Amino acid sequence: MASTDAVIFTVNGRTHVVTNPSPWLTVNDWLRDQPGLKGTKRMCGEGGCGACVVMVTETKGEALEHRAVNSCLYPVCGLHGAAVTTIEGLGGSNLGKLHPIQERMVQHNASQCGFCTPGMVMNMYSLLESTGNKVSAAEVEHSFDGNICRCTGYRPILDAMKSLSKEEEPVDIEDLKPTGCKGNCPGCPRVAKESSLHLVSFPDGDDGPSVQWYRPTTEKELVSIMAESTRVSVRFVAGDTAKGVYKNLPPASVYIDVTKVAGMSDINLASSGELTIGACVTLSVLIQFLGKNMSSVSYFGELLSLLKHIANTPVRNSATWAGNFMMARRYYFVSDALTAFAALAPTLRILRADGTEASISIEDFLVLNVANVVIQSMTIPAPALNSVYAVHKVMKRHENCHAYANASFHAVVNPDTGVVTEQPRIYYGGVQRTLYRAADVETYLVGKSVLDNSVLAGAANTLLAGLPQTPMATSGSVAYRSHLAENLLYKFFIQAAGKHASPRNISALSPIRTGTSSGTQSFDSVPADYPMTESVQKLEIRAQATGEAVYISDLPILPGQLYGKFVLATEAPAKLDSIDSSVAESMPGVVRFISAEAIPGRNSFTRANEEVFVDSEVQYVGQAIGMVIADSEYNAERAARAVVGKYTSTGKSITSMKDAIAAGSFHTGAPSALVVGNADAAMAASKRRIEGQVSCGSQYHFHMETQSALCVPLEDGMDVFSSTQNIASVQRAVAQSLGIHAGSVNVTVKRLGGGFGGKISRASQIAAATALAAKACNRPVQVHMDIDSNLLMVGKRYPWMMDYEVGFDDDGLIKAVKGTVFADAGYDGSDDTMDGALLWLDNTYNIAAWNVTPKKVKTNTASNTYCRAPGSIPAMFFMESMVEHVAKTLNMSPDLVRTRNFYKKGEKDIAGQPLTYWNVDTLWEELSQSAEVASRQQAIEVFNKENRWKKRAMSRVPTKFGLDYFGAPFSAHVAVYGPDGTVAISHAGIEMGQGINTKAAQVAAATLGIPVSMIHIKAATALNAANTAETGGSISSELVSKATLVACTGLKERIDTSTAHMPSTATWLERVRFCSGSGIDLSNRGWYQGTHTNSNPFAYNCYGVMCTEVELDILTGETNVVRADLLYDCGRSVNPEIDVGQVEGAVVMGLGYWLSEEILYEEQTGSNLTHNTWEYKPPMALDIPQDMRVALLKDSPNPLFALKSKAVGEPPQVMTCSALFAAKHCIEAALEEFHPGGSPYFGLDGPATPDILQVICQPSIQSLTV
């Protein structure tokens, strides 16, 4: 095989020749670096988020095969002869128009921060191309299982994409294709199709060792390469997606790309029903094949539905079943494919380097020495008559998630008697490190009937007696996985029983979610006030849809630019004795390593003393001890892993709040207690009293743009481009750590790819460290944190807990609340989210007496910080938990307890805020009607009677959300330009998806009397936004709008006065030109400090009600949000579509918080175990409410704010605990059935993940009947 040093492929129709690419150079790194196509984003680098999706086209025979792939995983070496299409190839300002998909995104307002948008567009484009523009709405919805959006709540994205489905308004196939690839351009490298390739590269430079990449096309070539490579490390490469799960595998010397070997991508279904699948058949191709031949073989449908739940669409488009099997064998991976196929008794054909081959069983494979062995294919025998095949996977969320456990069953069952006639095959994954075969159960079942309940009990007992009890840190408790094993066996019995199963028990098999989702949005606007109250399109949405919107990591690469990677501590609490960076500093491309010693100023990025790099005491595993600076991100990352810290332990790591409380580990300076009335007396006088404890966890912000900064040393200071929500904090942090004047630090922020509070204070550490690196090297340095470091190093939402005592009477009227509220600040308490939180505790309830003490807990975890609705979410959850507890104690409906305790208009709340405009009771009634609560409640009761193993329930949660302006100042600098009268504004708010720029432009346009299209919003800078507040707390859009109003009003007055002599018919442009020509200043600065009227604690209250219906699978704990209705008083919204988007985004972020997002720590080491997309699970497109109805209260101008609007970023999220309570009511319904006489009260903490929910309602073995 002739060797070469070049890979040839096209990108958007243009040929590229890449010489000497290393096997680990990804398409994403190359695209963003070389041709500088930065529309393709990068977030996780592990196939888990979809920000990086591009389309790869290859020839398959005479046809073209298009597929969406994760460019962060796809190797450049694998591109030889392929065509790549990126977002830039679709449409944009360069091409003079938008692609129809981009247009639909714009029309549906389907982008907030925009970081996920190019990936979404490319995923849809690939879907349409690969299906010939013929997709159903359901196919569209299920194809977005690999794309995360943290901002929008997915609804507008799905609407935009589904509008292109065949049921709605598909575009003409010709309009779909502005791309370069028509499959017939002269000179296209795809003429090299299927050709062998031997690539030699020198990743560490010409003097370093060479690495070989082979792409054989025949078995003979393959075996001969294997034979030649027996003395070196070899890695077979198929889809190369395993590196998304195992990111730090050591490099090999020889890579053998097996995807083009003849026969290895074939599927052959014999007329007998025997199926042979080549090892390089991807999961997507297999799914398509099974779908097309569904009626041919009995198990195809069941297998197909399982395969669709492996990974996500772009991963499945590359991932092969053989790669999946090998991961299980090599790395003890819990493989869904291996479990699924094992029960079908396949044989694997394997080839060895010595030229021999063998056919082996799954049992042989599990003990095979896999070194230099390649899987060629798998053959599955035709299923016997009357065979029943079942396969299950239980997950934390509905898609793109590893299994808690999986199982497969295959048996021949007499359809009349239910007797199992041959030894069945039963396998479990996730109960131990390797696949587990329940051989005892298989033997037990032979000759017995699945219709016999005593056989079922016997089988379950046999299973449990032999089941391994292996702890798995992030896959639920051993008890939960034992329940799953038993319950999945039960599900198999129901399936095998078929028509003999009781109709109520069939619910064991019904999927938890079917069909597609839908949503409605309802709001009003006042055309006379336009552009105010108008749903003006987001200013940036076209740039976001085309990938032209620039984030920090997309800024043009500067001459000499370097890249920084944090080095994180691996032990804590500990003394950092020394750091050995010698190996790292000798690695290719590394310029230097810096640590605390390199800090010329103060080692702190906060006003207090939170260190940029650890000086001597390490407080938590993941704390930054230094930074490697190198010529590429890859080199920096590789070297960062080679830096070794030496530590002396100073104690045991405490990561849980309960352990910290037990150890008396608290921060000083907790806010004062909430004391209202005489709680002791009121408690003593209460007829009833209860005590309880409830808690809610942490939450990672999951901003799709991770923390980033670019720092450029200047002759007199530093230019800092930071992804911060807080310019002043970054300016201070950089100045104080460098020991230079604040005035010499120029901070610029154009936009963020999401913030959610995580970039208010924490971005300052990243900016300060980057500035230190830039200073140390005297060169520009960029840091774009990888997801692992972002999760390990940076603090998140505080976890909270409350011990409470409640006094109430027989009617459910609550008289007194006493208790202690704990909040885990992490190791440093400087981001105080406790302050003021207790003032939200009352939520909507008038309770006369309170005595609640706050305590700030100290743990060995990253300093926790602000996260959307930081103090209000736990406070209101605690109150609602107490309401639920009271209701259960009295056997009363929680809704009745709620309404009985509602405040009344005109009363004062516990903060002393007069409730002059109180309208919760009206909202409650209105939502009860619009959400059809009464009739749905009846339907739920019928559903629960008919379905033994699925339960449904609803919960309504109201809110009174006091909005505090904190005296926050904001500025807006407005300039009008003489030549054409257009306007530029630089305000102090940070655009991060919430539409602050669009709202400011609307205000400016309305005030100046010109169209919004004449307004341009510029980046925020430390010069224009000097001494202003952070963007957060839901208040910034209003305050920036007000500052813009002030600036524009002053400017308008000046222009009007100066042009008073002109005729009234003079146009805006004529007036502007006159002023410009007369030397009149056409710019103005507005300043507005958020103040409250009448010295009230809050500027005003936001009100709303949410009703959520949830379905629970009793046997697995999986939930589905069936419907969510939310009515929110948004005042007179400045831009209703933007505000609806905020509500929907907040709802889905809230659902993630309550149902799937979980931060777990390793108990012994204190290390965060959930630091990537593999383990941390925010909602995806199939996790949103299946029916989401959002309404903004109509005709409801806010009398307490000049613009008549109300804040919207946070308040809707506080009501999403209704999902947790609905899940709790589902469990109650189940317990009532299995424990006649009523279920006892139980507290439910957040997050209520499937493993938590299920263990509360596990039925006894006797309850499992056919």
Ligand SMILES: Cc1cc2nc3c(=O)[nH]c(=O)nc-3n(C[C@H](O)[C@H](O)[C@H](O)COP(=O)(O)OP(=O)(O)OC[C@H]3O[C@@H](n4cnc5c(N)ncnc54)[C@H](O)[C@@H]3O)c2cc1C
């Ligand atoms: C984001 C993400 C989510 C995922 N979710 C799931 C999930 O929910 N469930 C699940 O089961 N899996 C999941 N996976 C794993 C995924 O299914 C595997 O990565 C994939 O199947 C591996 O196939 P591949 O072709 O990419 O293998 P590669 O990455 O190319 O190879 C994987 C291993 O197999 C070896 N290998 C590959 N082909 C052969 C062959 N023919 N003969 C011998 N050795 C071979 C390689 O040398 C390597 O050791 C996920 C992966 C990602 C990235």
Ligand code: FES
């Ligand atoms: S960056 Fe590629 S999937 Fe996240």
Ligand code: FES
């Ligand atoms: S718009 Fe999707 S992540 Fe921000």
